Amino acid sequence: MNKLAKELLKKNNSREKAIFDENKEIYTNMVVYLRGSDLTDYNQEVVREDIIELIIDGQQRGDNIKKVMGGRYKKICDEIIEAMPRKTKKDKMMEFVGTSLNALWILGVIALTKNLITSLISEEDEFNFILTVGDIINALAIILIANVVIWVITKTAFDTKKDKKIVSYLKTWFIAAVIFAVIILNSIYFRTIVVSISLWLAAIIVLFIFIIGKIVSERA
Amino acid sequence: MLDKGSILQYNIIEYCITRYRKGGFIMIPSQMLKGVLEGCILEIIRKRETYAYEISKQLEEYGFGIISEGTIYPIILRLQKNGLVKATLQDSNSGPKRKYYHLAEKGVATLNQFKDNWQELDHAVNQLLMGGQDNE
Numbered sequence: 001m002n003k004l005a006k007e008l009l010k011k012n013n014s015r016e017k018a019i020f021d022e023n024k025e026i027y028t029n030m031v032v033y034l035r036g037s038d039l040t041d042y043n044q045e046v047v048r049e050d051i052i053e054l055i056i057d058g059q060q061r062g063d064n065i066k067k068v069m070g071g072r073y074k075k076i077c078d079e080i081i082e083a084m085p086r087k088t089k090k091d092k093m094m095e096f097v098g099t100s101l102n103a104l105w106i107l108g109v110i111a112l113t114k115n116l117i118t119s120l121i122s123e124e125d126e127f128n129f130i131l132t133v134g135d136i137i138n139a140l141a142i143i144l145i146a147n148v149v150i151w152v153i154t155k156t157a158f159d160t161k162k163d164k165k166i167v168s169y170l171k172t173w174f175i176a177a178v179i180f181a182v183i184i185l186n187s188i189y190f191r192t193i194v195v196s197i198s199l200w201l202a203a204i205i206v207l208f209i210f211i212i213g214k215i216v217s218e219r220a
Numbered sequence: 221m222l223d224k225g226s227i228l229q230y231n232i233i234e235y236c237i238t239r240y241r242k243g244g245f246i247m248i249p250s251q252m253l254k255g256v257l258e259g260c261i262l263e264i265i266r267k268r269e270t271y272a273y274e275i276s277k278q279l280e281e282y283g284f285g286i287i288s289e290g291t292i293y294p295i296i297l298r299l300q301k302n303g304l305v306k307a308t309l310q311d312s313n314s315g316p317k318r319k320y321y322h323l324a325e326k327g328v329a330t331l332n333q334f335k336d337n338w339q340e341l342d343h344a345v346n347q348l349l350m351g352g353q354d355n356e
Contacts, residue, residue, distance in 0.1 A: 047297075050293065050319065051293075053317075053318065053319060054272060054273075054289050054290070054293065057272075057273060057312075057318065058273075058289070061273075067288065068288060068289050068290060069288055069289070069290030070286075070287075070288030070289075070290045070291050071288075072290070072291075073290075076290045076291070076293070076294060079294035080293065080294045080297060082294070082298075083294045083295075083297035083298040083301060084297060084301065085301060
């Protein structure tokens with residue numbers, strides 16, 4: 001996210017506090033839906049700023065969000081997305097690279113911590129950073145699952161919940177348990193070592209990825 | 221520029237508005253409004269610099285029925301994207317700064333074109349409808 005978008009995001013985060021609780025759920029759904037669109041971060045914040053302004057303006061007249069937006073929230077969001085300029089190929093590429101690098105350094109830190117703890121427990125003389133096939137599969141699976149979760153949340157922002165609370169709770173836990181089990185099984189069964197380097201060298205590489213990721217994200 | 225679909229819609233809307241003014245209130249289906257609202261919003265903005273709520277109120281007063289700011293906002297975004305309308309943030313009496321819209325140079329030209337097209341269409345369809353029985 002570039003500097004302009006960050007500033008506007010900060011301003012919007014502060015402004016949205018003035019939205020009444022009764023209007024907040026629909027407002028949040030609209031923002032979540034827009035987050036999953038093809039708009040740049042900056043344009044998302046521009047639209048969010050306008051929506052906040054419309055809602056607060058309405059509140060001051062005694063109108064709720066239903067009256068201000070006319071009740072067709074998803075359709076209005078689709079029309080907004082349609083009316084705004086789309087991400088260019090360059091925007092998309094920069095975003096993809098930025099997100100991938102950020103995911104990589106976060107997973108890198110987790111792997112570093114895991115390797116450090118393993119080295120400390122095993123009382124080895126050298127601190128080594130070891131990546132197995134299972135670790136790589138898990139990293140890819142985590143990135144894929146994170147993207148799917150975000151996609152589902154943004155695309156179903158306006159869907160009415162059909163399941164009872166307990167059913168949806170059990171469903172979520174079941175899916176989480178299956179994913180967790182697959183990740184553990186990967187670590188157990190795919191133990192072929194792919195990378196084995198000094199922990200310090202790995203830390204430098206992760207730091208380097210972090211810096212590049214930040215630079216790319218700033219410019220995206 | 222008017223496409224064929226809009227041309228038909230314009231006439232239906234005019235008929236609806238006439239009915240409304242004569243006292244027989246009817247709701248204008250949203251599909252009919254699509255396309256014509258852009259021109260009407262341009263005209264409202266031409267009259268004076270204004271903001272979303274005021275535009276929706278003006279449309280209501282002219283007989284378009286209740287049109288929420290949520291319906292108007294994407295249209296204004298489209299007008300802005302096409303360089304027809306510009307926005308400025310101004311202080312409002314009731315709290316936060318408000319976005320006011322005014323016509324850009326390109327917007328004036330588009331509005332004039334819209335008005336010409338509307339008159340041509342109005343004339344053409346009326347000719348057809350009035351003269352329809354004579355030709356039977």
